[in-house]
Amino acid sequence: MLRVRFAPSPTGYLHIGSARTFIFNWLYARRNQGTMILRIDDTDVDRNTQASLDSIFDGLKWLELDWDEFYRQSDRLDLHRAMAQRIFEKGLAYRDFVPAVADSEEKSHGGGPWLFNPGSREVTPEESDRRAAAGEPFVLRFRVPREAGRIVRFDDMVYGAQTKSTADVEDFALIRSNGMPTYHMASCADDLDLRISHIIRGQDHLSNTFKHVLIFEAASEPGAVMPHFAHLPLLIAPDGAKLSKRKHGPVVSVTTYRDHGFLPHSYVNFLCLLGWSPKDNREQMTRQELIDVFSLEGVNRSNAVVNFTEQDPIDAKALWLNSQHLRSMPVAELAPYVRATLEQAGLPVPEDVASFLHLVDVIRSRFFTLTDFATRGRAYFADDFVIEGKAVNNLDVPGARELLRELGDRLAATPEFTEASVEAELRKLAADRGVKAGVLINGSRAALTGQPVGPSAFAVFLCVGRQRVIARLRGV
RNA sequence: GGCGCUAUCGUCUAACGGUUAGGACAGAGCCCUCUCAAGGCUUAAAUACGAGUUCGAUUCUCGUUAGCGCUACCA
Numbered sequence: 001m002l003r004v005r006f007a008p009s010p011t012g013y014l015h016i017g018s019a020r021t022f023i024f025n026w027l028y029a030r031r032n033q034g035t036m037i038l039r040i041d042d043t044d045v046d047r048n049t050q051a052s053l054d055s056i057f058d059g060l061k062w063l064e065l066d067w068d069e070f071y072r073q074s075d076r077l078d079l080h081r082a083m084a085q086r087i088f089e090k091g092l093a094y095r096d097f098v099p100a101v102a103d104s105e106e107k108s109h110g111g112g113p114w115l116f117n118p119g120s121r122e123v124t125p126e127e128s129d130r131r132a133a134a135g136e137p138f139v140l141r142f143r144v145p146r147e148a149g150r151i152v153r154f155d156d157m158v159y160g161a162q163t164k165s166t167a168d169v170e171d172f173a174l175i176r177s178n179g180m181p182t183y184h185m186a187s188c189a190d191d192l193d194l195r196i197s198h199i200i201r202g203q204d205h206l207s208n209t210f211k212h213v214l215i216f217e218a219a220s221e222p223g224a225v226m227p228h229f230a231h232l233p234l235l236i237a238p239d240g241a242k243l244s245k246r247k248h249g250p251v252v253s254v255t256t257y258r259d260h261g262f263l264p265h266s267y268v269n270f271l272c273l274l275g276w277s278p279k280d281n282r283e284q285m286t287r288q289e290l291i292d293v294f295s296l297e298g299v300n301r302s303n304a305v306v307n308f309t310e311q312d313p314i315d316a317k318a319l320w321l322n323s324q325h326l327r328s329m330p331v332a333e334l335a336p337y338v339r340a341t342l343e344q345a346g347l348p349v350p351e352d353v354a355s356f357l358h359l360v361d362v363i364r365s366r367f368f369t370l371t372d373f374a375t376r377g378r379a380y381f382a383d384d385f386v387i388e389g390k391a392v393n394n395l396d397v398p399g400a401r402e403l404l405r406e407l408g409d410r411l412a413a414t415p416e417f418t419e420a421s422v423e424a425e426l427r428k429l430a431a432d433r434g435v436k437a438g439v440l441i442n443g444s445r446a447a448l449t450g451q452p453v454g455p456s457a458f459a460v461f462l463c464v465g466r467q468r469v470i471a472r473l474r475g476v
Numbered sequence: 477g478g479c480g481c482u483a484u485c486g487u488c489u490a491a492c493g494g495u496u497a498g499g500a501c502a503g504a505g506c507c508c509u510c511u512c513a514a515g516g517c518u519u520a521a522a523u524a525c526g527a528g529u530u531c532g533a534u535u536c537u538c539g540u541u542a543g544c545g546c547u548a549c550c551a
Contacts, residue, residue, distance in 0.1 A: 009551050044550055100549050113478050139549045168479045176549040183551045207480050207546040240543055277489055281499045307487045317501040366513050441510040453512030
């Protein structure tokens with residue numbers, strides 16, 4: 001049975017890299033009828049925040065991503081400690097009574113890596129037990145094998161065969177002196193206990209995996225199968241640095257894209273294209289298509305740049321992809337998002353469903369985000385819109401306002417109100433007054449929508465509705 | 477410093493020894509057109525560098541350089 005997990009630590013908002021890790025896990029699970037597990041890795045009590053946890057849930061909810069099982073590590077500390085104890089009893093871990101050094105530089109300088117505190121490995125079991133019983137604090141460390149030539153190896157489904165000499169692996173901590181398991185201990189214990197079959201996570205854990213292999217080997221029963229590993233390339237900033245809120249601002253948070261009016265799925269689609277490819281030049285894909293085609297073989301090995309600037313936090317390709325989805329998805333699927341956007345902006349939603357769908361269908365052809373419906377599309381829903389500068393230019397064409405008012409009068413005098421009838425009326429007026437139809441067409445668009453650009457003008461007349469058209473033209 | 481990973485157009489990527497190195501976004505131009513998008517066409521743009529293996533390297537090997545990651549009683 002295939003089981004994957006996404007295991008964030010609640011120490012910040014939901015990062016877009018984390019979101020992508022969730023998505024790849026989720027896609028892999030859904031693709032292979034597996035189980036998606038959400039596990040909150042909250043063993044660092046000092047840094048955990050409720051706000052961060054909320055942000056994770058909010059982000060995943062917005063992206064419409066779900067999971068089948070939920071755990072939090074703080075509920076499972078006994079399991080972690082028991083597994084550490086088992087490793088200790090096998091002699092594969094030892095108590096280190098040396099206090100933590102405040103400055104970690106102290107450890108590592110001097111050329112080679114820091115491996116362990118001198119003497120701590122050699123403390124006799126009797127002395128160790130005695131000092132522990134006396135209440136002396138200690139950190140439980142893994143006793144990394146020190147025989148010359150000992151190699152740790154594993155196969156990564158993305159990065160291939162990996163090896164590392166144990167001479168380069170330090171005696172890492174399993175249990176802190178305050179009794180809390182470390183990330184490595186808790187993560188491995190849970191992965192084992194939850195029978196995770198594939199650990200799919202960021203590449204920043206690639207070198208940690210050697211430690212995890214050591215823990216798995218020490219903690220599992222003989223013959224137990226180790227999880228498979230698949231590491232994902234990182235998402236980085238245009239300057240090559242890791243994305244960080246402090247340095248790069250809001251681009252790193254999924255809420256930024258939500259607030260910019262992205263469709264959840266199009267953002268998922270965009271994230272998928274960072275570090276993964278279906279290899280057939282397809283870019284715009286539905287969620288089902290993504291599920292059908294996702295595979296670890298398609299995952300890249302080099303980091304992917306999220307292309308933003310200080311002026312514009314949105315990657316141009318993400319915006320393009322959003323517009324593609326916005327314009328091509330079934331309008332009935334889009335409508336609820338538009339409805340929510342309008343309601344949030346305090347705009348009334350047309351009651352008649354059919355005409356609402358038609359309206360959305362017409363105006364979405366020029367929009368890029370959901371936000372556009374409430375801003376550039378405001379005049380379709382409310383009367384309190386402002387006429388943009390460039391649109392004003394269209395009205396300021398000599399004679400335009402008079403003509404538009406007259407058009408309003410003529411339309412008021414004609415009961416028929418279809419694209420064809422409006423066009424006929426407008427062209428007739430232009431011919432009667434000897435002006436180009438464009439003056440009336442562009443002027444109408446400006447007067448009716450406040451926008452210099454938009455859908456075909458005659459479609460606009462119908463979308464705005466007869467009453468409003470007449471009122472707006474006459475009031476120009 | 478040590479160890480690990482990575483390296484194709486500005487960006488995302490395709491090409492699992494033989495291609496005029498393909499696609500997409502962004503850029504430029506043209507067409508279409510009631511505006512603006514969309515769409516169509518065209519254009520500019522890349523194999524980090526150096527060796528080696530091979531009849532032939534983007535592709536395999538080694539080195540250099542660069543970037544990233546790990547090197548915490550963070551995750």
